[in-house]
Amino acid sequence: MPHDAPRQIPDPASDTPAPTGWHAIEASQALQTLDSSATGLTPAEAAARLATHGPNRLTAAARPGWLRRFAGQFNNVLIYVLLAAGFTTLWLEDVIDAAVIFGVVLINAVIGFIQEGKAERALEAVHAMLASRAMVLRDGERHEVDAGDLVPGDVVLIESGTRVPADLRLLATKNLRIDEAALTGESLPVDKDSAPVAPLAPLAERTGMAYAGTVAAVGQGTGLVVATAAHTEIGRIGRMVSELQTLATPLTRRLDQFARQITFFILLVSVATFLWGSRVGGLPALDIFLAVVGLAVAAIPEGLPAIVTITLAIGTAAMAGQRAIVRRLPAVETLGSVGVICTDKTGTLTKNEMTAVGVMLPGDSLTVSGAGYAPEGGFHADGRPVATDRHTELLGLARCALLCNDAQLHRDAAGRWTLAGDPTEGALLTLALKAGLDLAEETARTPRTDSLPFESENRYMATLHHDHRGRVFALLKGGPERVLGLCVRDAAGLPLDAAAWQARMDGAASQGQRVLALAECELPAGTSELTLEHITPRFTLLGLVGLMDPPRPEAVAAVAECQRAGVRVLMITGDHATTAAAIGASLGLRDGNPITGAEIDTLDDGALGARLTQTDVIARASPEHKLRLVAHLQAGGQLVAMTGDGVNDAPALKAADIGVAMGQRGTDAAREAADLVLTDDNFATIAHAVREGRRVFDNIKKSLLFILPTNGGEAGLILIAVFAGLALPVTAGQILWVNMVTSITLDMALAFEPAEDGVMRRPPRPAGEPLITRLLFLRIAYITVLMVAATFVVYGWELSRGHSIEVARTAVVNMLVMSEIFYLFNVRHFTASAFRWETLAGNRIAVWACVITLGLQALFTYAPPMQALFGTAPLDAWSWLLITALASAKFVVVEIEKAVLRRMGIRRM
Secondary structure (H helix, E strand, O other), X not given: OOOOOOOOOOOOOOOOOXXXXXXXXXXXXXXXXXXXXXXXXXXXXXXXXXXXXXXXXXXXOOOOOHHHHHHHOOOOHHHHHHHHHHHHHHHOOOHHHHHHHHHHHHHHHHXXXXXXXXXXXXXXXXXXXXXXXXXXEEOOXXXXXXXXXXXXXXXXXXXXXXXXXXXXXXXXXXXXXXXXXXXXXXXXXXXXXXXXXXXXXXXXXXXXXXXXXXXXXXXXXXXXXXXXXXXXXXXXXXXHHHHOOOOOOHHHHHHHHHHHHHHHHHHHHHHHHHHHHXXXXXXXXXXXXXXXXXXXXXXXXXXXXXHHHHXXXXXXXXXXXXXXXXXXXXXXXXXXXOOEEEEOHHHHXXXXXXXXXXXXXXXXXXXXXXXXXXXXXXXXXXXXXXOHHHOHHHHHHXXXXXXXXXXXXXXXXXXXXXXXXXXXXXXXXXXXXXXXXXXXXXXXXXXXXXXXXXEOOOOEEEEEEEOOOOOEEEEEEEOHHHHHOOEEEEOOOOEOOHXXXXXXXXXXXXXXXXXXXXXXXXXXXOOOOXXXXXXXXXXXXXXXXXXXXXXXXXXXXXXXXXHHOOOEEEEEOOOOHHHHHHHHHHHOOOOOOOXXXXXXXXXXXXXXXXXXXXXXXXXXXXXXXXXXXHHHXXXXXXXXXXXXXXXXXXXXXXXXXXXXXXXXXXXXXXXXXXXXXXXXXXXXXXXXXXXXXXXXXXXXXXXXXXXXXXXHHHHHHHHHHHHHOOOOOOOHHHHHHHHHHHHHOHHHHHHHOOOOOOOOOOOOXXXXXXXXXXXXXXXXXXXXXXXXXXXXXXXXXXXXXXXXXXXXXXXXXXXXXXXXXXXXXXXXXXXXXXXXXXXXXXXXXXXXXXXHHHHHHHHHHHOHHHHHHHOOOOOOXXXXXXHHHHHHHHHHHHHHHHHHHHHOOOOOO
């Protein structure tokens, strides 16, 4: 049973539920249960209850300090290996190389601390949903008090525009409508009254309740406080958020797995090499130990964490340029891996702005284009534009929509149209503006002299107007059944055919539209006051207007693009099933037989999985339902993204592999629980982010494909030398030089690679796919063998020419670097040919990186200080000729292997 069940005094805030909820009992029974009255508590009783139950505030969970969060950045196996390599290098008195390694580790930690170390502020954002002040009755007198002082049993007064300060059982209402979109996802303000509803009614249908954090759109009401602080719906959601653990992203899981694997492999090979060299090769213990240290330094990809972080940071900057702000760095890549996007409807796929989408006139049915309150769009009949200035029936209906209206539209500083008033009236006002009417001009021509405001009992609003020539008339809008009962003819002058209009109304409702009827009637000249006696069956029906919160046009295209990329889109909303199905159909989702939250409660995991294969639409979903759906999809091996904007979305946003919140209209609770925030509230931005995520992961794999063969080649040189009893072809310091130089030049260039062709036409990667796939491993092994072979040819050739070991080692280092320069252009595409202009022009940073690397190698080879530091010697022209020829040959051989893969139909690795 939900938290809002009545509790027994003197502890109404305990967690022991009663047989029925507050929403299911009479208001008088609620007062009796909480030992209160319609005049409220006495000040003394309120103070006593405040001491018992505590303030109406949510307590924040303890957060780790900055030092603990910074230390957590080093908790990674690969970082441990890097630190061990750094200390070993320092022990060998190689201060410069040790400083390079420690610098890489520190930079990685600092970037991770800045990007990922922000304290989770989801609960604080939820706290902000509670009102700061409240108007209560104490002993029958009105008092404005701090909302934190509210207690169960208090009687609170609600007015239009105020935020509900606690969970209330409504005692009395007058035209009260409450906007519950942030809590339930309901796109329209909900009509409230004091009548009880069924015990099992979902949250969105508990019309006798007002929940903390929601906002009164119009009207007034009086409510009994039945839950405060952590016992409110907002508090319950806050607990759900705080109890959820943040999931590791696919990238961090893959990197952790890779770090463990490479650590084990390096240790295994190092031990085997030491045993062989000392026991079989007969080498002195110190010599073989230094060789093993060199082997470990060669094999460790010390630049990988920095390259991964930089690649992610570049992706973060690119996403920010596309209006997507990343809050956790690894989340950049995660969207490229997801197989399912669970998206909220209201405010995400739609603007959360009611829009007139259809007009039913006596002789015509028109569709209305444009979404939201911006008066942009027009009218169409059978797909053809309609000239509004010549359409008398349309202008008559639009004029009624404009004048029988209390809403106002304004443009803010950013140019966005904002509404002051009821969303339904805002939609009608926008409809009139699209028809070309001017509010000031029409108001001056037929000013309003009186009105009857909307009353829930009457279900209509009426206004009285005159035209300065003696004509007096009333305009009426309201529920179609009520208005049709007051009409005797239609705008064409024909007797009203109620059955035909009912059929048209039912057709619009079946498409998820809310239908309003508009009418007018002539009144006697001189009438200056409008009373209920004037509202009799005498009206002329002008037509019906179908309203809904339609999908953004760009969201339709974005959903289609995600589906082409193999990403399933599920729409999860708190709206009615009919409305949700209509929106789902317009988005291209499978809308047949939507799943409802009530149905989810009755299904086990197997049955839920079967139902999810039948539809992409879930309606009337609560935060618990969203959480269960995310968990169910994850248990099935899917990587799940969740998008939303309401506090009701916060738990699922945090539980998903990646949470995506709306930045403009979204609540702080949603934004702080998310990994990615869309500053334009546009679902289409998600499609761009998916593309960027795939590009980032491809570039990380390209970095691996580039770094690991170099490390493998260096390690292979040392292994062969030890097992063959040869002098080491390269020293540990020279190895670190190669790794350092290529890390800050060539490796970095791959972070700027553009997306591969067809990146959004391939399915997402399987959740369990390792970082090093079989094809990637084979490519790495293939390049490693080529690199070892080329460097040994150079090493042996230099020694055969009678050159010193210093010259031979210098040639080996340059062979390694030159091989990497040529290989960089191989690896820019997994299987696509490098023999095209785009290979050079597509990434100019790569070209400049090669130029800088060649300059550094010239210094390494010929500058006396570098010769003294690294033990190098000058090379002659013949050495450079051989090095260039071998690097070019390796480039061609790799391209041949890529051509074979293309013939096999392989495009990714």
